[in-house]
Amino acid sequence: MNKKKEKIIEVSMKLFAEKGFHATSISEIARTANVSKGAFYLYFESKDDLLISIFEFYTRVIIEKLEKVIDTESDPFKQFERQLEEIMTLFRDHKEYLLMHFRDNIHIGDKMDGLVAKVHKQTFDWTTERVLAMYGDKVKPYIVDVTIQLDGLVGSYFKWIAIHKLEFDPKYLAKNILQQFDILVQKQIEANEEPLFHIQTLQFDCSNVHTQLEKIRTKIKRSNLENKLELLDAVIVIEEELQKMHPKMIIVYSMIEKLEQEEAIATQIKSIIQKIEERGQY
Structure with missing residues (x-):
């Protein structure tokens, strides 16, 4: 993780613990982390x-x-x-x-x-x-x-x-x-x-996107694919993008396209696309 982003996370946790989430402003977080407000918005929306x-x-x-x-x-x-x-x-x-x-x-x-x-x-x-x-x-x-x-x-x-x-x-x-x-x-x-x-x-939602991505990550880890690290990076990019308030779908689908090329996980990737389209919130 970027050092500046990690610094913002560490500072914000201390402020949230001391003052509360709602009482802590973005300006205060940026000032305490010694970054500009604009720099904050480079890392967090x-x-x-x-x-x-x-x-x-x-x-x-x-x-x-x-x-x-x-x-x-x-x-x-x-x-x-x-x-x-x-x-x-x-x-x-x-x-x-x-x-x-x-x-x-x-x-x-x-x-x-x-x-x-x-x-x-x-x-x-x-x-x-x-x-x-x-x-x-x-x-x-x-x-x-x-x-x-x-x-x-x-x-x-x-x-x-x-x-x-x-x-x-x-x-x-x-x-x-x-x-x-x-x-x-x-x-x-x-x-x-x-x-x-x-x-x-138990009522686990085993069909949700994040659960499916976790299964794909596990399958890649256990595989003998030569580009294993590259594929794992693609999964991480998808996860991080989908967790944003307003994900950039062009990034998500470009990573999905990279994963789709591997026959071993192609079926699961098609399922991911279907789940994303069904939810419609992305």
Whole structure:
């Protein structure tokens, strides 16, 4: 990411945490970041667009950190503990991100709602993968229940840390959360009772554009295509453009055209075009 754009993001998070999203002006963000107001609009179309960029930026940072752990740890329990530690470390070092969410009740429409839904699905997929790796098929019936419980554990700690500005050791907290989570999972497996919720009752929109793009990204990563990096860049450009308040469709379709040339993903790309045209909001 451009250094100046990253600086604006960091400054705006601190201001949003201190003063609130609605009380912070673009002029104040630009002045504090030591950039002109015009420079702000080079990177962001509005304050809402900035908020979406913050959400997207830190989501991507978290995903990258989680993926790196898998490359360095083979034991599933150690992987999970290390991934939790990475998440805790990120939030310790960027408390402004937490405070920003607790400071104001922010709602900016379908774009952010779509991103939140996308991250919610990614979180569920990540938890499912980790839990199955640790406990095997015996935990499958309880996968929704244990995901909710883990979300509750982590989310509650984040909430108290943010509100009370608590100091903590990410490594120790991650280990403690894993221990509590392990007790919850083991008790449910041993009790062998009917789960509270089943995966079939969840209402993930697996047809939305961002979910389809994520599937294409995964397929490209696992492929042996020579131009893999170029194709992944094209997917990122599409994602970033569609997240803007007023995306430039000429950019989106030029990237789609590049992806369409690969037979391995051509069918999925046609589906993306159809979804974009159906929604009509772009």
